[in-house]
Amino acid sequence: MKTMVVVDAHETAGFWRQYVFSTDHKMIAKQYLAISAFMALVGGLLSYLIRSQLAWPEKPVTGWGFVGPDAYNAFVTMHGTIMVFFVAMPLLLGAMGNFLIPLMVGAPDMAFPRLNRLSVWTLFVASIVLLSSFFVPGGASPAGWTGYVPLSDVPAYTGAFWGINLWLVALALEFASFLMGGVNFLTTAINMRAPGMTLWRLPLIVWMQVSASVIFLLSVGPLIAGAVMLFLDRTFHTGFFVPGKGGDPLLWEHLFWFFGHPEVYVVALPGFGAMLEIFSVFSRKPVFGYRTIVYSTIAAGFLSFVVWAHHMFVSGMDPRLAAPFSVTTILISVPFAIIVFAMVATLWRGSISFETPMLFALGGLATFIVGGVTGIFLGSEAADIYFHGTYFVVAHFHYTLFPTVIFGGFAAIYYWYPKMFGRMMNDALGKLHFWLTLVFFNVVFIPLFLLGIGGAPRRVYTFEAYNFLKPLQPLNVIATYAAIFLLLAQLPFLVNFAWSLARGKVAGRNPWHANTLEWTTDSPPPHGNFDLQPVVYRDPYEYSLPDSSEDWLPQSQPAAPAVAAAAD
C-alpha cells in the first residue's frame, strides 16, 4: 500500500475544522448521515405515538401520555415532513450522494467544497427550526405534510400561527440546502470526472443522484412561489388561496404536487441506484441493460412532471384533466417497470451471495413491486376516487418509499460502511436486523391495505366514530404492535453501527471485490481521496468476464489478467 504523500493543513486542523466546519465531502456526508439518523429517531417516535393513538384511541400512550386530536394532527404532519425532507433526502442525496459522487467519478472533492459545507449547515438550521416548532405556542403545524389550504392558510382554523410559519421557513431552508447540494452534484459529475470516465462509464448511482438533483431543481420552484404566497396569506392577509378574495385553494394543491410528485422520484432514484450497484456486485454480473436504465431514468424524470394531478382526483379539480393525468400516470410505470426488470435480469443466473447489503437490496426490490402494483389502482381515476381518502394510500405510499429509502438506505449503509469508516459491520447482526425489519414492515402495512379497502379514512385521529370499522379494529392493533417491533428491530442496527466503529473487522481497500473507483483507495479514503489521479479504462460492471482469471475487473485496471490456462 502506498503511503500518502498529500499532507495539507487539513490533516493537522483542529477539532472544529476537521469534524464540524469541514469542507471534505466525506465528513459532510457523515454529517448528513448524522442529521438524518437523528431526525429518523424523531420521526420513528412520532409514528409510535400515531399508531398507539389509532390502536388504543383516547388512552394514554405508554411513555408519553394522552395524545388527543390536535397533537395527533401535529404528529402526523411532522412525521411526514421529517421522514420525506429530513430523513430520506439527507440520507440518500446528502449522505450517499456526497460520499459517493466524488469518489466514483475519481475527483478529489466536490466542485464547490465550501458551498457543500454551507448546504449541510443550512439543513442543520432547517432541522432546528422544524423541531423548535414543537415548542412554540399553538404547537407544531397540524396542517398535514402537504399543507393543504385553507387549513394552513387561515391561522384561526388551526390555532398554530407560529407552527405553520416555522414549518414554511424550515422547508424553505431545506430547499435552499438541497439546491446548493444539487449544484455540486451536477458540476462534479459533469466537470470533475477522472480521465477516461466518460458519461457512459459512470456508475448508475451517479446517474441516479444527478437525475434526482435535476428533477428536484426543476420541480421545487413553483412550490417556493406557492410557499411565498402562503406566507403572505398568513402574515399580510392577502388572498392568494382564499376563494372569497378571488384566490383559489386548488392552486396550492397544483403547486404543491407539481413538486410533490417529482419529489417521490428524487428520493426513490438514489435508492434504486444503490440497489443496482449492490445487485451487480453480489451476483458477480454486469448490470443488465445499463443504457436502457439510464434512458428509462431520464424518461421517468420527464414524465414525472406531467403526472402530478393524480394526487388530486378527489380535490374537485376539472374532470377533463383527470383522464390525461391517469394516462400519464400509467405511462410512468413503464420506465420503472423497465428498471425493475433490469434489476431482476441482473440477478438472473448470477452467483448470488446473501450478505446483509444484498439482503436489504433484495428486500427493497421485492417490497417495491408491491408498492408499484398498488400504484396502478391509485393512478386510475375511477379506482382512486374510492381509495384516495383511505389508508390504502398510506399503505401504498409506505410501500414505495420504505423500500427505496429505508431498505435502499440500509443496503447502501451496510455496503459502503467499510469505505466510510474503514471497518466491516457485523453480518449476523445485520441479517437479524434485515429479517426483523422485513417481517415487521409487512405486518405493519398489509393490514393498512386491508383497512383502506374496508374504507378506513386517513387523516382522522380515531376510528371510534365509524361503526362499520369496529370489526376491523384488530387490524389496527396488529399494525401498531408490528410498528413497535419494527422500531425495536432497529436496535441491532444501532448496536452494530456503534460496535463496528471500534471493533469491526478492518475492511481493507476492497472488501466486496467491486469495480468502481471508490474501492481503489484507502478505507476510509484520505483527504483528497486518491493517492494518484485515477485513470479509467472500462465500464463499471465488468464482473465474471469469460477470458479473465479474476471475476472482477476494476475500472482503473488497464488490461484483464490473463486466464491461468492460457499462460500454460
Add this chain to the structure above:
Amino acid sequence: MSSTASVLTRNNPHNGKIQSVPIGKIAIWWFLASEMMVFGGLIASYVLLRIHNGGWAGQAAHVRWQLGTLNTAVLLTSSLTMALAVSASRQDKLRRTAVFLGLTVLLGVAFLCVKGVEYTGELREGFTPASGLFWSFYYGMTGLHALHVTGGVVANLTFLVMAVRGDLWTGKQRRLEYAGLYWHFVDVVWIFLFPLLYLS
C-alpha cells in the same frame, strides 16, 4: 481543498466538449434556472388568477405606469453598464471596470428609490397587499424582485470595492461575469413584470 479541485478542473486532460463549460457557469445557470421556476410559478399563478377573475382592470389602473417605464429604462441601462463593466474587466482595465460597476450600483439604487416612491404613493392612497388580489400580486412580485435587486446591488458593490482596490484577478473576473449574468437575469424578470403589472 478548493485549490486542488480547481487545478484538476483546469488541467483536465479531457477533450470532451461538456467539460469545457466552467463549473462556475454551470452553477450560476443552475441557480438562475431555479429562480426561473420560482418567478415562473408566481407569474403563471398571477396570469391564471387574473384571467379567472376577469382582468382586475379597475385595480390595475392605479399603478403609475410612467414611473414603471422610468424604472424599466433605468434597469435596462444598468444592464448595459454591467455588460460594459464585465467586458472592461476582461481587458484588465480596472479603472473602466470600477466606473461602470459604480454606475451599475447607482442605477440599481435609483431603481430601488423609484420603487420606494411608488410604494409610498400607493400605500398613502390606501392600497395595501390585502386590498385585493391584484395588489397582493403587485406587492408580492415587485417585492421579491426588489429583494433580488438589493442582492445584486450588494454583490456589485463587493466587486466595485475589489476593482477600486485593484485586486480583481482572473478568478474574480470570472465571478464578476457570473454576477453580471445574475444582474441581467434580474433585468429580464423585470422586462416581464413591467407589462404584466403596469401595461395590461
Add this chain to the structure above:
Amino acid sequence: MVNTGNDDRLYITIWGWLLGLLIAGVLVFTLHLATIPLLVLIFTVAVIKAALVIRNYMHLKAEHVLIYAIAGIPVLLILGMALMLIPDIVFHR
C-alpha cells in the same frame, strides 16, 4: 475569448434597441387598443427585449448546449404547467 472591444459597440447598439422597444411598447399602451391586440403587442415586445438581453448580454448565443438545456427546460416546464392549469384555475366554477 479575446475581447477586442467590438463587444462594447454591440452592447450599446443592443441598449439602443432595448430603449426603442420600451418606448414602442409604452406607445402601444397609450393608444388604448382593444385588450387582445394590446396584450399580443406588449408581450411580443417583452419577449423580444428579453431575448436580446439573454442572447447578447448573457452571451447565450455563444454557450454550450448544456447551458441552453439548463436555461430552456424551466421555461418549457412553466409554460406546460400553466397550460395544464388553465381548465382548473381559469375555468374553475
